[in-house]
Amino acid sequence: MSVIYIARSSAIASRVLAGETMVMSVLDSTFFTLNEVASAIWQAADGVTPLEEIVTRNVCPKFDIPQQEAFIDAQGFVRELSAHGILHVSDRPIPEAVPAASEAR
């Protein structure tokens, strides 16, 4: 299995609202809301931490999900957001990833 690195696009607006993360592409105004599990992955998408490590460290213990199941779900989530250009995916670390949305609520 190859290592996957993920980084948030700079062409997005984002904010956490009562546990959900709102993400809007400023390129095409596509609007997403991410649930708590997806938000945890999004917040950790710093371009240098492998997706598998994010899932192991930020998702499994917090949401009590088996590692393999969580990793498969995470890959699907990453594919969907990358298709809309709001998440960059690479098999190498991605420098200069944008900071995570401010934690509001």
Add this chain to the structure above:
Amino acid sequence: MSLLHEMNEKAQRHGIPLSVHIDVTYRCNERCEHCYLDHEDHGEMTTAEIKGILDQLAAAGTFLLTFSGGEVFLRRDFLEIVAYARKLLFNVKVKTNGVMIREFQAQELWRLGVEQIQISVYSHRPEVHDAITKLPGSLTKTIRAIRFLREQGLKVTIANVLMKNNFDDYKGTQALAHDLGVVYGLDPTITPKMDGDRSVLDLGVAGSMLPVVFHDETLVGDAAAYCAPPPAPGEDVMNGIPCSAGHTSCYITPYAEVFPCVQFPIVCGNLRQQTFEDIWRNAPQFREVRSIRARDLTTCSSCSHVGTCSRCPGQAYMEGDMRGPSTSDCEKSYYRTGIPSENMLRRGLAPPPSVGLVQIAPAPA
């Protein structure tokens, strides 16, 4: 229901100011005849003050941020402010007249990730537009700016305030927007000056001219549905809030004052003396605005238009009672549907019906 609408409802439940409008300056290079602002600088916020407020808004949960003025580009630090807002991941919209936008500014707005630019255009004809802005050559410069912005791929909306002096030009302005590949929006609302002076309202179109635009399907879509008589209001309408102002949105002046909305000039606090959180949570003015439900409105609660009217609580406040009607919206409801509002009936303001307002015409005998 759209996702954004869902998030707005969630923000209301949690008391979060999802949308904030900041005027970074009241100074302007145009002198539009209908403008409600005093263009003198009475001590506008510094760059550091605005950045500090943006930090507070991000922490409060604000997502949608509109920068306006005055003319925003008269501030030399405007792009620095936008850059800071984008670093905080706000969705940023900019309102401008475009006169000072060249290729560089357009490139920077694109690079910084501004989601939308709204530009005021009053006519497709320079002699009409420039007479309203009182700045010779302004239409040419504004159109040039729109082209620069479009070349960058930015989303641009033309905002056309409709008045007596440009009423005959709105179709031409709409065609100009089409040619430029931008969205067109028309608004017949003229706002009293912030000091209460209502003389500018005389520039507005006569109510009897409004049916022309209300029945223009290029503007309103299905005109029959748009102009249909209002349905009887249910409990959900009567228990609903009249407007998002003060609930999920607010306005900040260049002098750090906080209002419920740009059109609702009741000072709820000043960010030079208090934190945003303190003003938003505790200002008695915000609490009063939030306490009002449609059933509490003094005249409108018994009006058939209560569920569909564009009633502006700020305009009502400017008329003397934030729970009362806003007469200009009563007129819009009347000229849209042909049915007088309760306020118009009580005040004897309903004009006799004209042919253009007949909803159901009996067959000739």
